[in-house]
Amino acid sequence: MADVWTLLKLLRWTTEYFSSKEIDNPRLNAELLLAHVLELDRVGLYLDFERPLDNAELDAIRPLVKRRGQREPLQYLIGQAEFWSLPFEVTPAVLIPRGDTEILVEEALNRADQGQSLLDVGTGSGAIAVSLASELAGWQITALDISQDALDIAIRNAEKNRVAEQIRFVQADLAQLPQQQYDLIVSNPPYIAQAEWDELMPEVCCFEPKAALLAADSGLDCYHKLTGQAQDRLTSGGWLLVEIGYRQAQAVSELFTTAGLQDVFVRDDYAGQPRVVGGCKR
Ligand SMILES: C[S@@+](CC[C@H](N)C(=O)[O-])C[C@H]1O[C@@H](n2cnc3c(N)ncnc32)[C@H](O)[C@@H]1O
Structure with a gap:
């Protein structure tokens, strides 16, 4: 049987991967990237930890995790940044x-x-x-x-x-x-x-x-x-x-x-x- 990737399992894997790539705040980066793709906020992620991800979701997340691992800024990947508590497209x-x-x-x-x-x-x-x-x-x-x-x-x-x-x-x-x-x-x-x-x-x-x-x-x-x-x-x-x-x-x-x-x-x-x-x- 194929491995089931729950949200928590993917979050842990991604955090470790980002750590190995020397990315600052690896857990936060992983949370923000996953939350963006799954269209959740971070609280929503925490409430959904045990949910298995389907293939379409995994396919959407994988390339972004890879690009962040290559040090592309998180804000460019998700297309937004916060400044003065306001949302900005970047x-x-x-x-x-x-x-x-x-x-x-x-x-x-x-x-x-x-x-x-x-x-x-x-x-x-x-x-x-x-x-x-x-x-x-x-x-x-x-x-x-x-x-x-x-x-x-x-x-x-x-x-x-x-x-x-x-x-x-x-x-x-x-x-x-x-x-x-x-x-x-x-x-x-x-x-x-x-x-x-x-x-x-x-x-x-x-x-x-x-x-x-x-x-x-x-x-x-x-x-x-x-x-x-x-x-x-x-x-x-x-x-x-x-x-x-x-x-x-x-x-x-x-x-x-x-x-x-x-x-x-x-x-x-x-x-x-x-x-x-x-x-x-x-
Ligand atoms: C350090 S960024 C600052 C962007 C933004 N104000 C901020 O604080 O996030 C500098 C900006 O100056 C612009 N810039 C660079 N050379 C310039 C020039 N000679 N005349 C006008 N704008 C210039 C760049 O296109 C860039 O958008």
């Missing part, structure tokens, strides 16, 4: 939004007591723009990216989260920001230096878009371009806020100061690493 056209980037959203909200116009540079999936739109009723948000494929996903995410009317999507190079002044400019630009490429996990360097990650000039190129335009593109009292790599706090702060921005600050993330640099036009 494909390999966009960076998977990271929890650390929520620090940038927090810092933007801390400075949004006055004003109404905000620019998100390098919007990708739209994670930052959509999250801020969900919090800032009445603000007009511009979400800019060089990649039309990324913007198409961002538009769908704005619709999914019912904030599309608040956001204007613009395809442009951040070297030439729209000729307008904003009360807040936020950006999580590419900031990985070519020399750091080999330090990245396979999930990142083999699957996420290189153009979303790599930046010239030791990773500082986009910060040069953004700070160089800050005085022209910020209203008086407006803030530029950027996410940074953990080794870039000093260099980026100096760029802010050289650009004449005031009250320059560095904010750490919850792991204690420098994560956001900000400065104000006075």
Whole structure:
């Protein structure tokens, strides 16, 4: 008689397989992948542990387990990610939004007591723009990216989260920001230096878009371009806020100061690493 694969048996097998492939949080990855294919939530999985899986279900699960074993990111396999407790569609056209980037959203909200116009540079999936739109009723948000494929996903995410009317999507190079002044400019630009490429996990360097990650000039190129335009593109009292790599706090702060921005600050993330640099036009 053929082996019966119950949900629990498959979950245990998959968890061990993912462990052998050095995947972080193997049990959680296995649960989320199985829950996705079986269209259950994680509680539903636990309630169904003894259910035998049929051949169609096994056939649907096997290739995804194999791809995750080859380090393809879970979020691309299930087509979604969570950011700021909101659901986002993700494909390999966009960076998977990271929890650390929520620090940038927090810092933007801390400075949004006055004003109404905000620019998100390098919007990708739209994670930052959509999250801020969900919090800032009445603000007009511009979400800019060089990649039309990324913007198409961002538009769908704005619709999914019912904030599309608040956001204007613009395809442009951040070297030439729209000729307008904003009360807040936020950006999580590419900031990985070519020399750091080999330090990245396979999930990142083999699957996420290189153009979303790599930046010239030791990773500082986009910060040069953004700070160089800050005085022209910020209203008086407006803030530029950027996410940074953990080794870039000093260099980026100096760029802010050289650009004449005031009250320059560095904010750490919850792991204690420098994560956001900000400065104000006075
Ligand atoms: C690190 S990702 C950030 C995505 C998203 N904002 C997030 O935080 O998850 C950087 C984004 O910048 C975009 N980008 C890269 N170079 C650019 C350029 N020169 N002008 C405008 N956008 C650019 C990429 O397409 C990518 O979507």
